[in-house]
Amino acid sequence: MKGRISLLLCMSVALLHLAIMLQTTSATPCKALVLEAGGDRGAYQAGALKGLYEGLGSEGIDYDVVSGVSIGSINTIAYSIFPSGEEKEATDWMIEFWEGITRENVFVNWPYSVPEGLFYQKGLFNTSVFIDYVKEIAPRQEIFRKVTLGATDLKSGKFVRFTEELGFEDLAFKGAKGSSAIPGIFPAVDFMNMTLVDGGVENYLDVAGAIDRCMEIADTDEEITIDVIMCNGDTLDIVDTSDYNTIDVVMRYRKVTKYREEMRWINDALVTFPRVNFRYLVIPEKPLKGVPILFNKKHTRRMINLGREDAWKAIEKGPYTQFDKIKETMEAIQS
Numbered sequence: 240m241k242g243r244i245s246l247l248l249c250m251s252v253a254l255l256h257l258a259i260m261l262q263t264t265s266a267t268p269c270k271a272l273v274l275e276a277g278g279d280r281g282a283y284q285a286g287a288l289k290g291l292y293e294g295l296g297s298e299g300i301d302y303d304v305v306s307g308v309s310i311g312s313i314n315t316i317a318y319s320i321f322p323s324g325e326e327k328e329a330t331d332w333m334i335e336f337w338e339g340i341t342r343e344n345v346f347v348n349w350p351y352s353v354p355e356g357l358f359y360q361k362g363l364f365n366t367s368v369f370i371d372y373v374k375e376i377a378p379r380q381e382i383f384r385k386v387t388l389g390a391t392d393l394k395s396g397k398f399v400r401f402t403e404e405l406g407f408e409d410l411a412f413k414g415a416k417g418s419s420a421i422p423g424i425f426p427a428v429d430f431m432n433m434t435l436v437d438g439g440v441e442n443y444l445d446v447a448g449a450i451d452r453c454m455e456i457a458d459t460d461e462e463i464t465i466d467v468i469m470c471n472g473d474t475l476d477i478v479d480t481s482d483y484n485t486i487d488v489v490m491r492y493r494k495v496t497k498y499r500e501e502m503r504w505i506n507d508a509l510v511t512f513p514r515v516n517f518r519y520l521v522i523p524e525k526p527l528k529g530v531p532i533l534f535n536k537k538h539t540r541r542m543i544n545l546g547r548e549d550a551w552k553a554i555e556k557g558p559y560t561q562f563d564k565i566k567e568t569m570e571a572i573q574s
């Protein structure tokens with residue numbers, strides 16, 4: 240009897256060891272992509288992702304997790320309808336998707352035009368056509384990666400996140416639609432007892448969301464690698480202000496504020512998650528000029544090319560360097 244008990248004890252200890260071993264060896268590194276908010280500059284992100292693919296290959300951009308806000312949420316879905324191994328197809332299709340976008344397949348006027356939009360709808364334009372466009376062009380309606388989309392709930396004022404658990408239909412046509420609903424222009428989306436607008440209202444870059452999802456497969460921050468694609472420029476030219484008038488001062492002030500905000504979002508992520516590997520940062524060297532939301536074809540193509548080139552540059556500079564540069568810049572600004 241005693242022998243039997245100790246044998247059982249032995250076995251259960253062995254099992255416990257096995258379980259612990261399995262648990263520790265089952266943790267895998269996690270690679271995540273974070274896509275910034277940024278109006279119609281989604282084409283830049285598609286180009287950047289293409290460039291990353293060209294430089295790093297399929298495996299280099301085989302992301303376990305994709306996190307997007309606003310236009311980044313639309314690219315998150317576009318990328319994630321392709322499973323691991325189809326990174327080339329994903330990036331090719333994203334370019335096609337953006338090249339096919341025109342103003343007419345993103346939004347139309349309401350029957351009574353702007354007055355109806357202003358007083359009777361939750362946004363100036365009707366964006367239902369965009370859903371039709373996505374349904375028509377999407378090769379699949381299924382999500383294959385872990386995703387997190389950020390939106391703002393007007394009811395509670397909170398930043399809310401949606402994941403692939405919702406299923407394609409709700410994630411794309413409610414979550415992403417809400418996440419990219421620029422308040423006042425595109426209609427707010429009523430969903431799950433929330434009223435959703437652009438996630439970029441308060442959070443342009445959801446690094447924390449990506450890390451949360453990564454922790455489902457990784458055990459420690461060290462096992463997480465993050466690439467970030469921004470839409471807004473990282474250089475602030477030094478200007479001569481001697482003949483500035485009032486408007487110039489206001490415009491310049493806005494530019495400086497915006498620039499510092501952008502840098503702060505990245506820097507905050509670096510400071511909050513010091514052990515995470517922030518690998519490639521693709522960021523426009525110059526502001527992407529153009530009238531937002533007009534989806535002009537020539538402009539779209541230019542943005543795609545800029546994104547590609549900036550991705551090549553980021554790879555050429557080597558991993559981690561772009562992030563280090565931002566850290567230095569922030570230290571210089573704050574000192």
Ligand SMILES: *[C@@H]1O[C@H](CO)[C@@H](O)[C@H](O)[C@H]1NC(C)=O
Nearest residue numbers: 347349350365366367368371
């Ligand atoms: C919004 O646009 C869609 C697609 O063009 C159309 O079917 C729908 O009736 C429009 N909604 C309203 C309220 O006009």
Ligand SMILES: *[C@@H]1O[C@H](CO)[C@@H](O)[C@H](O)[C@H]1NC(C)=O
Nearest residue numbers: 393394395430431432433434
């Ligand atoms: C929806 O929100 C309102 C107000 O926040 C609350 O009173 C109501 O119970 C909620 N309904 C559901 C179904 O959660």
